[in-house]
Amino acid sequence: MDYQALAQLLFPHVTETPEEIEARYPRRELPEGAVVTRMAPSPTGFVHMGHLVQGLIAERMAHQSGGVLFLRIEDTDAKREVPGAVEALIDAMKYYGIRFDEGATMDGDNGLYGPYRQRQRAGIYHVFAKQLVLQGMAYPCFCTEDELSAMREEQEANKETTGYYGKYAKWRDRSLEDIQAELNAGHSWVLRFRSTGSIENQFKFDDLVKGKLTITENDVDHVLLKSDGIPTYHFAHAVDDELMRTTHVVRGDEWLPSLPFHIQLFKALGFKLPKYVHIGPLMKMDGNSKRKLSKRKDPELAMMYYTGEGFPAEAVYEYLMTVLNSNFEDWRRANPTDDATTFKFSPKKLNPAGALFDYAKLCDVSKNVISVMPAEKVCNLVLEYTREYDPEFYAELSADPEYAKAIFAIGRGGKKPRKDLATWKEAKPYMSFFYDRYFDTEAAFPEQFAKETIKAVLEGFLKTYDPADDATVWFDKVKALGESLGFTSNMKLYKQDPTAWPGSVADISTFLRIAVTGKSNSPDLYTVMGILGADRSRARIQAAIDRL
Ligand code: GLU
Numbered sequence: 001m002d003y004q005a006l007a008q009l010l011f012p013h014v015t016e017t018p019e020e021i022e023a024r025y026p027r028r029e030l031p032e033g034a035v036v037t038r039m040a041p042s043p044t045g046f047v048h049m050g051h052l053v054q055g056l057i058a059e060r061m062a063h064q065s066g067g068v069l070f071l072r073i074e075d076t077d078a079k080r081e082v083p084g085a086v087e088a089l090i091d092a093m094k095y096y097g098i099r100f101d102e103g104a105t106m107d108g109d110n111g112l113y114g115p116y117r118q119r120q121r122a123g124i125y126h127v128f129a130k131q132l133v134l135q136g137m138a139y140p141c142f143c144t145e146d147e148l149s150a151m152r153e154e155q156e157a158n159k160e161t162t163g164y165y166g167k168y169a170k171w172r173d174r175s176l177e178d179i180q181a182e183l184n185a186g187h188s189w190v191l192r193f194r195s196t197g198s199i200e201n202q203f204k205f206d207d208l209v210k211g212k213l214t215i216t217e218n219d220v221d222h223v224l225l226k227s228d229g230i231p232t233y234h235f236a237h238a239v240d241d242e243l244m245r246t247t248h249v250v251r252g253d254e255w256l257p258s259l260p261f262h263i264q265l266f267k268a269l270g271f272k273l274p275k276y277v278h279i280g281p282l283m284k285m286d287g288n289s290k291r292k293l294s295k296r297k298d299p300e301l302a303m304m305y306y307t308g309e310g311f312p313a314e315a316v317y318e319y320l321m322t323v324l325n326s327n328f329e330d331w332r333r334a335n336p337t338d339d340a341t342t343f344k345f346s347p348k349k350l351n352p353a354g355a356l357f358d359y360a361k362l363c364d365v366s367k368n369v370i371s372v373m374p375a376e377k378v379c380n381l382v383l384e385y386t387r388e389y390d391p392e393f394y395a396e397l398s399a400d401p402e403y404a405k406a407i408f409a410i411g412r413g414g415k416k417p418r419k420d421l422a423t424w425k426e427a428k429p430y431m432s433f434f435y436d437r438y439f440d441t442e443a444a445f446p447e448q449f450a451k452e453t454i455k456a457v458l459e460g461f462l463k464t465y466d467p468a469d470d471a472t473v474w475f476d477k478v479k480a481l482g483e484s485l486g487f488t489s490n491m492k493l494y495k496q497d498p499t500a501w502p503g504s505v506a507d508i509s510t511f512l513r514i515a516v517t518g519k520s521n522s523p524d525l526y527t528v529m530g531i532l533g534a535d536r537s538r539a540r541i542q543a544a545i546d547r548l
Contacts, residue, residue, distance in 0.1 A: 280354025310424025
């Protein structure tokens with residue numbers, strides 16, 4: 001075969017050489033050991049946890065080593081592309097603190113290794129495709145869809161591996177004349193790789209997450225360029241990661257079956273193989289067994305879910321760190337206020353089988369994260385959240401931000417801060433009683449107490465209530481009030497024999513709490529009344545007396 005003639009026939013428009021292209025993408029001047037990696041999403045419009053996990057690992061590896069993280073848009077499948085998808089992805093990554101040094105941005109590209117959108121790189125792929133043809137390592141295939149399905153059916157009927165290989169690779173050794181005839185007839189073609197691999201051969205390969213793998217050589221003549229001249233993922237991966245000087249490929253392990261082909265392709269193109277970090281899928285418990293998080297079944301796969309629920313970005317980030325690196329939690333305990341990025345992240349500690357997603361654990365982590373935020377920050381984030389998801393509540397909060405801030409300050413700042421909130425969505429049920437609009441004026445009192453007793457407590461409280469009292473005096477008055485009605489203030493004795501008294505000071509507090517907050521659980525009542533103010537507290541107690 002005259003490869004020169006074939007290359008000319010297929011790529012008459014290509015005049016550049018691979019060397020010329022390579023020269024446009026100089027080696028990066030970076031410190032020893034610096035990781036250059038990328039996120040390479042397809043713009044399908046669905047931003048999910050897998051993206052964030054990949055982004056986080058890649059970002060940590062790059063920036064921890066003084067390297068580079070870039071964003072490349074893999075838009076070779078125009079059919080799956082959704083308008084606005086790139087922007088949504090960039091937004092989401094930014095929200096979670098994934099910072100790109102170069103690549104696709106909201107308005108164009110930034111960096112010297114672009115273009116960073118694959119459709120804009122068609123000309124580049126063709127230069128390398130032509131080179132492979134010249135070297136006899138790629139050839140055009142004119143098989144129609146029908147022919148390919150007939151082939152698959154035959155293979156299935158024979159219980160053979162499906163694919164375009166061996167004797168099924170109909171076009172691998174066709175003559176220049178045959179090819180010319182097809183081209184003259186205007187038939188469309190794809191460019192295929194001429195595999196010299198054999199499934200009889202195996203070799204060892206080291207993956208940074210999966211460890212030592214035994215890989216069987218690829219013998220399939222995979223497609224490099226589709227009939228529209230756009231590359232497949234495989235070919236674009238090799239060309240782009242070579243030219244963009246990627247040192248580490250962080251990607252989902254659904255690509256592991258393609259790895260033998262990728263290794264082969266890098267070799268055929270004369271490219272240095274990057275290191276691979278194949279991340280396992282996100283799993284969850286379903287009954288007693290683990291399964292992959294699914295787009296259809298699990299809303300928590302979508303990043304939109306976390307913004308909708310109101311998980312702070314830091315909490316999601318922190319949670320992922322705990323899931324991805326098992327020593328993160330110990331580190332966090334030892335360094336409670338340090339920025340999570342000062343933790344030494346290690347891809348080697350990733351679970352090769354995939355991380356187990358645990359919603360309850362996410363809520364725990366989030367409670368911790370929120371509990372150490374200053375009240376002002378909590379207030380601002382809740383305002384931000386409600387502005388988008390609960391405009392009515394937003395209007396209440398923003399009418400008096402100082403009042404809201406005082407509520408968020410309850411139990412904050414000490415050694416053992418309260419852990420009331422896991423999400424911003426929970427802020428409303430937690431604090432709505434502070435707002436008359438949501439205050440439950442019908443809340444029920446415990447039924448085992450006579451209405452008269454409850455009334456006597458509330459009336460008695462109003463008689464001596466003085467907002468100037470400090471917490472101790474306030475509580476002493478509550479105790480004295482209870483005792484005057486036969487209730488004990490000695491909780492220890494009460495617990496030993498509750499039948500000896502009509503109730504304890506805890507019940508007295510409950511009556512007051514229900515009258516003031518409409519709930520039997522609330523933060524410290526003295527503090528709550530301080531924030532509500534004497535007038536509103538009195539009015540609520542009086543209203544409770546009136547309805548008893
Ligand atoms: N576009 C591929 C994907 O979304 C990228 C895989 C990779 O990072 O190489 O799965």
